[in-house]
Amino acid sequence: MEATYLDTTKDIYKRAAETPEVGLCCTTTPIWAFPGLDIPRIMQEMNYGCGSTVHPRDLINNPKILYVGVGGGMELLQFSYFSRQTEGVIGVDVVDEMLEACKRNFKEAEAANEWFRSDFVSLRKGDALNLPVEDSSIDVAAQNCLFNIFKEEDLKKALQEMFRVLKPHGRLVLSDPVSEDEMPEKLKNDPELRGLCLSGALPLKQYIDMITEVGFGTVEIRAKRPYRILDTKHYDTDQPIHVESVEVCAIKDPMPADGPCVFTGKTAIYTGGKEYFDDHAGHVLLYNQPLSVCDKTAGNLEALNNEDIYVSESTYFYDGGGCC
Numbered sequence: 001m002e003a004t005y006l007d008t009t010k011d012i013y014k015r016a017a018e019t020p021e022v023g024l025c026c027t028t029t030p031i032w033a034f035p036g037l038d039i040p041r042i043m044q045e046m047n048y049g050c051g052s053t054v055h056p057r058d059l060i061n062n063p064k065i066l067y068v069g070v071g072g073g074m075e076l077l078q079f080s081y082f083s084r085q086t087e088g089v090i091g092v093d094v095v096d097e098m099l100e101a102c103k104r105n106f107k108e109a110e111a112a113n114e115w116f117r118s119d120f121v122s123l124r125k126g127d128a129l130n131l132p133v134e135d136s137s138i139d140v141a142a143q144n145c146l147f148n149i150f151k152e153e154d155l156k157k158a159l160q161e162m163f164r165v166l167k168p169h170g171r172l173v174l175s176d177p178v179s180e181d182e183m184p185e186k187l188k189n190d191p192e193l194r195g196l197c198l199s200g201a202l203p204l205k206q207y208i209d210m211i212t213e214v215g216f217g218t219v220e221i222r223a224k225r226p227y228r229i230l231d232t233k234h235y236d237t238d239q240p241i242h243v244e245s246v247e248v249c250a251i252k253d254p255m256p257a258d259g260p261c262v263f264t265g266k267t268a269i270y271t272g273g274k275e276y277f278d279d280h281a282g283h284v285l286l287y288n289q290p291l292s293v294c295d296k297t298a299g300n301l302e303a304l305n306n307e308d309i310y311v312s313e314s315t316y317f318y319d320g321g322g323c324c
């Protein structure tokens with residue numbers, strides 16, 4: 001049978017497990033460091049993510065955590081820092097060598113962190129497209145720089161799987177490359193470039209639409225940063241392709257009748273002559289106080305053409321609070 005891009009991806013990460021490749025994906029965020037958390041060097045060298053999926057405010061009330069695509073185990077260790085219970089975190093990966101490397105790295109993490117035990121993480125062999133996890137059993141599910149590799153049909157399956165295993169109101173935290181530039185078909189279909197997280201990047205809107213189409217009623221864009229450039233000298237493209245990395249949280253809230261609430265960092269401020277402005281749709285703007293609004297509400301407020309209501313541009317930096 002002919003090898004598929006998914007097989008090529010497994011080969012890439014088998015190699016990356018056997019010989020750590022610094023900068024293979026390379027996060028653009030600083031490594032989270034918390035008091036008493038020491039991340040072994042090998043985990044840092046095997047940091048194959050493109051952002052962070054560890055957000056302390058997701059991790060209150062002892063959540064059951066799932067992490068798909070374990071890499072060197074750095075984010076599993078970071079999640080364990082908050083969870084600190086036997087099998088509080090489940091780590092799933094399809095590549096045996098990566099699971100073995102991760103297990104070895106946990107031994108180093110145990111030596112460096114007196115609070116950590118390897119059995120805080122249940123490592124499981126499994127595929128993101130068919131998770132070995134029960135329905136509605138997870139509070140926080142995360143993946144970092146894996147889903148962008150998947151072609152659309154597979155991405156849909158991977159998102160559906162995350163939706164299936166999350167409890168109601170559970171959170172899916174994602175970090176992936178996106179791109180607003182048109183990706184040439186030959187790059188999109190290059191299995192090596194896809195596997196290296198360089199050419200599967202979708203435009204942000206399409207990425208978000210795919211997330212909401214599987215049923216997530218609320219989506220937060222937490223960060224968006226420049227990530228890579230596929231330039232004309234090194235890649236088979238006539239135009240440079242700018243790739244950014246995004247951090248997104250999708251919440252398994254019921255889908256509102258008028259469509260999902262997507263927060264891209266817009267804020268509304270009322271500067272009229274009254275104490276407040278009430279849109280009678282659940283949003284009260286106090287005089288000169290910022291209110292984070294989802295894009296749907298932002299659009300509705302703008303449509304009022306009220307000169308006393310200011311609506312900001314998207315900052316792509318939304319960290320909670322506000323309407324809906």
Ligand SMILES: C[S@@+](CC[C@H](N)C(=O)[O-])C[C@H]1O[C@@H](n2cnc3c(N)ncnc32)[C@H](O)[C@@H]1O
Binds near residue numbers: 013126
């Ligand atoms: C780009 S690396 C990211 C690793 C880790 N999330 C990090 O941030 O360092 C992709 C990871 O997904 C794993 N992987 C590849 N294909 C997979 C699949 N179909 N199902 C589950 N894991 C997969 C690889 O073995 C690797 O650990």
